[in-house]
Amino acid sequence: MNQRDAAIVGIHEHQSRDVEGKVSALQIKAESAARALEDAGLSWSDVDAIYDAGDGGGMNGLTIAEYFGLKPAVIDTTNVGGSSYEFHAAHAKRDIASGKANVALLTYGSTAHSNARAIGVGGRGGGGHHPADNMDMFTGMTLVANYAMVAHRHMHEYGTTSEQLAEISIATRCHAMRNPDAVRAMEDLEFLDIRETTIDDVTNSRMIADPLHLLECCMISDGGGAVVIASPEVARNCSKSPVWILGTGEATKYPQTSADITTSAGAYSGTQAFGEAGISPAEIDIAMIYDSFSITVMVLLEDLGFCQKGEGGAWVEGGRLRFDRPGDGPALNTDGGGLSSNHPGMRGIFLLIEAARQLRGESCSQVSDAKLAVAHGNGGMLGSRHAAGTIILGRD
Amino acid sequence: MNEPTRPLPHTNEMDTREFWAATKDKELRYQQCDDCNTVVFYPRRHCMGCTSGNLTWKLSKGFGTVYTYSVVRQSYHPFFRGKVPYAVAWIELDEGPRMLSNVIEVDDPSADVQIGMKVELVWEEHEEVNIPLFRPAG
Numbered sequence: 001m002n003q004r005d006a007a008i009v010g011i012h013e014h015q016s017r018d019v020e021g022k023v024s025a026l027q028i029k030a031e032s033a034a035r036a037l038e039d040a041g042l043s044w045s046d047v048d049a050i051y052d053a054g055d056g057g058g059m060n061g062l063t064i065a066e067y068f069g070l071k072p073a074v075i076d077t078t079n080v081g082g083s084s085y086e087f088h089a090a091h092a093k094r095d096i097a098s099g100k101a102n103v104a105l106l107t108y109g110s111t112a113h114s115n116a117r118a119i120g121v122g123g124r125g126g127g128g129h130h131p132a133d134n135m136d137m138f139t140g141m142t143l144v145a146n147y148a149m150v151a152h153r154h155m156h157e158y159g160t161t162s163e164q165l166a167e168i169s170i171a172t173r174c175h176a177m178r179n180p181d182a183v184r185a186m187e188d189l190e191f192l193d194i195r196e197t198t199i200d201d202v203t204n205s206r207m208i209a210d211p212l213h214l215l216e217c218c219m220i221s222d223g224g225g226a227v228v229i230a231s232p233e234v235a236r237n238c239s240k241s242p243v244w245i246l247g248t249g250e251a252t253k254y255p256q257t258s259a260d261i262t263t264s265a266g267a268y269s270g271t272q273a274f275g276e277a278g279i280s281p282a283e284i285d286i287a288m289i290y291d292s293f294s295i296t297v298m299v300l301l302e303d304l305g306f307c308q309k310g311e312g313g314a315w316v317e318g319g320r321l322r323f324d325r326p327g328d329g330p331a332l333n334t335d336g337g338g339l340s341s342n343h344p345g346m347r348g349i350f351l352l353i354e355a356a357r358q359l360r361g362e363s364c365s366q367v368s369d370a371k372l373a374v375a376h377g378n379g380g381m382l383g384s385r386h387a388a389g390t391i392i393l394g395r396d
Numbered sequence: 397m398n399e400p401t402r403p404l405p406h407t408n409e410m411d412t413r414e415f416w417a418a419t420k421d422k423e424l425r426y427q428q429c430d431d432c433n434t435v436v437f438y439p440r441r442h443c444m445g446c447t448s449g450n451l452t453w454k455l456s457k458g459f460g461t462v463y464t465y466s467v468v469r470q471s472y473h474p475f476f477r478g479k480v481p482y483a484v485a486w487i488e489l490d491e492g493p494r495m496l497s498n499v500i501e502v503d504d505p506s507a508d509v510q511i512g513m514k515v516e517l518v519w520e521e522h523e524e525v526n527i528p529l530f531r532p533a534g
Contacts, residue, residue: 131409131410131411131412131438131439131440132438134405134406134409134411134412134416134438135405135412135415135438135439135495135496136496137403137405138402138403138404138405138527139484139496139497139498140402140403140468140471140473140475140476140479140482140484140498141466141468141484141496142468142470142471142476144466144470145466145468145484146466148466149464149465149466149484149485149486150464152464152465152466152511153463153464153511156464156511156512206469206470207467207469208469208470209466209467209468209469209470210466210467210469210506211466212466255486255494255496256494257435257437257488257492257493257494258492259494261463261464261486383464383486384496
């Protein structure tokens with residue numbers, strides 16, 4: 001039996017995906033934190049542990065504490081890219097279970113869109129002085145090309161098709177069209193055609209890096225959010241029903257001789273998390289899986305054990321991932337995902353937030369009687385070096 | 397107005413500077429541990445297989461296989477946006493290391509680059525370093 005020693009009790013997702021340069025990332029963090037604490041029925045003074053990906057500059061763990069006006073007993077600035085927040089949730093559970101903390105605050109804020117940072121379709125991978133970057137930078141590999149290389153190998157080994165990958169894009173768009181914040185995001189970011197999409201729409205969209213098309217790539221938005229995680233004693237007195245953290249897993253992967261690029265670190269973090277939770281993938285109602293690109297989800301559905309390696313293509317066919325097909329396995333990214341709702345660079349926190357909404361019954365694409373969810377973040381780059389964080393969540 | 401140029405590695409980066417120095421002599425090098433035979437790539441000062449750290453530089457013959465690739469059609473980089481479409485690929489060298497590079501000297505990278513194809517090293521010359529690229533073998 002899993003240990004119910006920490007629960008998500010407060011959530012908030014910043015609504016705007018385009019702050020037009022008028023709000024800072026720090027302000028998004030603080031506003032989101034305040035709203036998430038209100039959601040829980042808590043206040044700043046209840047917080048004794050903070051988790052932030054340290055993207056605010058040097059000594060971030062200190063400066064963010066002062067900015068919030070907190071004197072926490074635990075500070076964790078783990079940064080493993082977009083999966084940082086799954087790592088934070090895992091650490092918060094550990095820190096609460098050990099008695100070091102009672103109320104953990106996770107924060108994220110980014111103005112990637114306002115800064116015109118190229119994340120989704122044309123950004124450069126690497127750069128800087130790390131030795132790995134110093135070996136790769138001359139190639140002109142873009143972020144999407146890094147993921148596209150995984151897709152090519154997946155197609156080569158297993159016969160996966162672009163039409164099968166497109167299933168992931170159209171399922172998330174279906175969910176996005178039901179989420180007013182996601183629709184407004186697509187309007188603000190000037191998407192050309194804001195509607196439910198078909199497989200043909202995806203495969204006929206412009207090729208960005210073979211074999212990935214435009215509609216298989218995440219958007220580049222502003223945004224942020226916060227999550228409050230608390231001990232069972234605190235959770236019992238919060239405003240909303242607790243969403244228990246039942247299992248956690250963390251893993252990394254990087255290029256090595258003879259390594260299989262079609263298997264991600266998620267194969268290891270998933271096994272840990274499901275094992276700790278004592279449940280199987282077949283029991284999961286909601287799959288919040290980091291959809292930086294279509295291929296990310298395809299690989300992760302396999303790695304998390306929803307189907308066998310190489311069988312993901314056939315498995316997703318026929319709209320299986322939609323929220324209104326509950327008998328067929330989990331609903332995917334019911335907020336609209338990074339493909340169609342929100343991707344400010346590190347969207348791992350939104351995976352936790354939407355999973356919690358589903359288990360509370362608050363989603364725009366609510367799966368009836370959803371009991372168990374997985375939130376899986378992939379940080380870094382799937383086709384080279386990345387960090388995987390898996391969180392299994394369940395309601396009372 | 398200068399033409400934008402390919403971004404080049406820093407020749408003073410502490411772990412990779414010997415690798416890049418060797419490219420001046422058109423040598424593609426990798427490291428192997430004398431004690432545990434672990435192949436180390438990208439270059440480092442320490443062995444990841446054992447704690448002895450007696451690494452020896454080895455010379456690759458420059459032949460390999462395309463493990464996987466993509467054709468970049470959109471880039472915002474001032475140099476690469478003028479080069480699209482171009483192929484980036486993970487090249488599995490015959491000696492073991494897997495390195496990221498470009499496959500060049502193909503008419504249409506979408507049609508002419510394939511997973512599993514044999515490739516050979518070709519050097520792109522620059523002042524401070526030479527850049528290891530690959531072309532279809534033979």
